[in-house]
Amino acid sequence: MKRDAIISWTLVVAAVALSGVVYSMLVYGGRPVIGAIFSLFIGMPLIAFERRVALPRFHAWLHGLSTPAFLLLSMIAYYILILAGYIAGGTVLNLVGAISEPWKEIFILPWNVVIYTFVVTGTITFILRVRELLGRDIFTNLLLGRYRKPVQEERVFLFIDLVGSTSFAEKHGDLRTQQFLAALFTALAEPVRRYRGAIDDYIGDAVIITWPLERGIKHARCVNCVFEIIEQIEGNSGKWIAKFGQMPRLRAALHGGEIITAEIGVDHHKIAYFGDTVNTTARLESLCRSLERPVLISEELAQRLTLPPTINADYLGEHALRGRGQKIGVMALTRVRESAANLLQARIVGQPAE
Structure with missing residues (x-):
């Protein structure tokens, strides 16, 4: 526990x-x-x-x-x-x-x-x-009034988008699509809790997850969260196919940096995040489609954490993002196969692989 x-x-x-x-x-x-x-x-x-x-x-x-x-x-x-x-x-x-x-x-x-x-x-x-x-963090911060006045801080953001939701809706209808999304968002919840993240918002078929920077990069929590979500979905592929006729396919992007956090609203209060970091993460997620890579991370964030041996990073160079003047270094993250991961881990600790 x-x-x-x-x-x-x-x-x-x-x-x-x-x-x-x-x-x-x-x-x-x-x-x-x-x-x-x-x-x-x-x-x-x-x-x-x-x-x-x-x-x-x-x-x-x-x-x-x-x-x-x-x-x-x-x-x-x-x-x-x-x-x-x-x-x-x-x-x-x-x-x-x-x-x-x-x-x-x-x-x-x-x-x-x-x-x-x-x-x-x-x-x-x-x-x-x-x-x-x-959400745990939002509830606590609203009670404490931490963001009554805008606060500058550093956070990690993870944008996850469901691939093919439009075609699913055309085939199965809006009600079935909502049920599909509800099941997906439910599946996301436990890995997010386990890695101490907070679900900030649901936007259509996308979800925004965030961590305070130090918490998110410690033990590469933000990266492990992404791949545990993917692993959990793949591990239950039979149930997804039996219930919805297909398994969810996701695109995900990770980026972090300075933002402004503030409590907004009168009748409906919300803690909102403002700044280039949030927009950059959204643009990076859109880049997944053109680069045909399901999980991307900014080079800036990748350099601030230590990736686990089971995750491989492939540098894709610098890319221009819509609405952003400067290019950004981009890396694609993939899981290392189990045998390769065991070999890599053995080399790290200086022991023969099993």
Whole structure:
């Protein structure tokens, strides 16, 4: 589990336990430890379910229902989870001698506990969903007001575009195309989280991903993210073909440099990025088509990071980009075949390849 996930779950566990302490002090006037333990038994299964950690298939099925059926079955599922947690917590505490209530009371769930649990877990889930909707970095920065005034900083940008989306739409229609894009963007999400990036925006069939420069170039996160996305799609080619009749083909471009970051908007707030770096990345992605290379990186960014042994960089010279006066050095990135990667790694560490 990555550091960010550990921190996130630690905060959630602490919030749930604290809510139990508060409830115990308000209702019983004491026993904060008992309240915290009960709260964890009752609340964490709900949080885990909402975060798709527990029962992910049932969660997906539930969210695919019509609204009336979803609401009814959700309430039933939540009640069962709360009851199961209440019984489990009471049983454990009774067995260790922490409480001495009659066993029959352990199996009777008070309605004030149900209501309080719904309020607490609902609030936590709402915050997590807003954070997920906006993105971890954007959510935090909006709360802190970091970009209320424009800030000059360095960032890495990754533009990913779906190849052939127009022809797919002509063949299958707009609804099917939207489903195809939704599945693709869902597939992108986990590699982006794993490599600590943030999805800034979706523009038609393209997605913009960004990192603070130091975070993005450390361990070549921005490059590894691209190829993990491609590898994940290729690894599930059978599912893509079975569901949509084809596998997504992507074009991607990486560039980094100075930009201006600012919070804009009145009714709808957004953190926006301004500057030549963003435009250059977009133009570089367009260059993928004419150069017939799926993944490009600016020479400037490539020189600031260390590529992993599994990635090969091919220098393509300097190219003029539309709307940009100066030419830019361009490199094409490709994956090294496994046997070649093992040989290269063996040469680096001075050991024979397997």
